[in-house]
Amino acid sequence: MPFAQSLLESLGRDLPYLYGPLFLVFAATLMIWPGDLLVGRTNKRAWSYVAFLVLAAGGAMALYAPLGQGFSGMFRVDGLTKGFQFLSVLAGLITIVLSQPQLNALREQTVEYYALILFSTAGMMLLVGATDLVSMYFSLELMALCIYVLVAYLRHQERSVEAGMKYFMLGAFSSGILLYGISLLFAATGGLTTNLAELNEKLALATPNHTLLVFAGVLMVLVGFAFKVAAVPFHMWSPDAYEGAPTPITAFMSMAPKAAALGAFVRVFGTGFHGVSGEWMLPISFLAGASMVLGNVAALRQQSLKRLLAYSSIAHVGYMLLGVMSADAQAGGQAIWLYMLTYLLMQSGAFAILIHLQGKGEGERIDDFRGLARRRPVLAFAMLVCLLSLAGIPPLVGFFSKFYLFKLAIEQGHITLTVLALLTSAVAAFYYLNVVATMYFKEAPEGELKPMGSGLALILTVTCALILVGTLFGPKLLDWTAKITLG
Amino acid sequence: MESLLLKIGQNLFLIFAVMALAGAAVMVFARNAVHSVIGFLFAMLSVAGCYLSLGAEFMGVAQLLIYAGGIVVLFLFVVMLVELSKAREARRFQGQTPFALLLVGAGLVAFVGIFWQTIFGASATEPLTLSQNLVSHGETLGNAQMVSRGLFAEYLLPFEILSVILLVALVGAVVLAKAERV
Structure with a gap:
């Protein structure tokens, strides 16, 4: 039995790379069955604590995984993998804490909700380490499929179901495009490999009559990724899906899948398609520029804070695409990682306040923030910190992450795009400050606000504290990022 | 007659492929x-025939x-x-049909062009096929063994991620369809 024996040996060798995501998958499965049988009908909210602990444990396992490559070149653990895995886990943890109050208010606590978050996070952890187009594709699907279900989770609300349906249809369509692009690349390299490093070598050697095929393949993979990160013009699904989804899931969607997909984006285009960068540099710069402009301009007109954050996240993706365009994949990955980390903190702080004001999932209009400063000065100040940091106003931490990203873009010679990014950042400051003005200078409506739950308050305190601490250490942030992402 | 049969035998794949497209249409x-x-x-x-x-x-x-049977x-x-019957009555997206047709036409032209250049282009030195060592591998090992080596x-x-995806699809269907939640 030499084949079976070698299989077992390589499995024993490669398995430690995957302890984190595997643990999440096993634990989530056990939570659904038999875990749900053992817990009574009244104790469903206990699942959020269990899920939190499981996710934290899975994240710790992933952080202590050995560095290396395994599963016949399908998965690789390096600093960048660990960094983006950390971001996904962090976003998952924040989402679980944010979910609890709203699901309690709606009486919709189930174990499946938390299990799906765990499955999705496992998919992201696999995605950011994938070094093969095949494993990358399947991880992407695992991540996305859970989120389709979570978006439509409140199935008694028509807009939630509509959002889920729309997201599912467009997501499935974009996956088809991505897969077709992969198959074209596979054909163009002679049907030999889908491994990113080998693909890079083979693509450089492709015969002249294959150039169009390679171009089409790379372009379709790009379109598939652009759908996943919601870059203009493939962003159509995102405002509707963001608005219809339960608000904690909106927060999740704007943080975790974007972090994971951007991590994979950098890896696929930075290592796999590095040699043919001439093919994708122009399309991707159009994507980035269009995302910055349309995301910010469309956000100006929004009445709903959820939609505003959706459009602004499109703009933030536009900025992060500058990092993908960097010829040095490592530096690009670092700048994106830092940007994503700070974005994640600011976004989760803003969402914590939004969820608190929403209660059962209604009031999400910017008008509902009227006079918050008089009713709740501390809350308003926290929102102020998050929004100013999102706008990238110095000296807050959001400024430093933007600064490093733009500096990298200028060093790489993308001057026009960087100027565009700076101009659109000014537009962004306008609509973020509009919310601030509503909070501070408008009359408050009648009625008392409920006190904030402990989970939301914790998230808000931690994120605000981290934003302020990060502000103090701004100039050193990039060095630390380099240390983390180099492994 | 014999030569016709021979031709059909040589182009079985193409015939099945066209049949599959017709079925899909x-x-x-x-x-x-x-x-x-x-x-x-x-x-x-027809795909099985392919x-x-x-x-x-x-x-x-x-x-x-699996497909034809299950x-x-x-x-x-x-x-x-x-x-x-309800789904048939609701006629949506009528206004978008011309744009969709236009886009499909453009896509069709683009892909025909790409494949034309790849297969018959001026510098086409080798036909677009599976690499030789993949093909010869199959002969020495046998079919089912090849598949199992690929999978395992x-x-x-x-393959394992795919199994988790199927599990998630199952869980998701239950979440969206279950009548009562606590």
């Missing part, structure tokens, strides 16, 4: 859901058993259990 354009399913069945059978003509017997038989029956059940050695990780 019937599936998409049929107004009646049962006709759609039959078109789907026809497409799946596999067989490429010398992948295991894949062909698996395709027959999934089509499942589809027929759904068609019979679910009332579909080289593509173990994607």
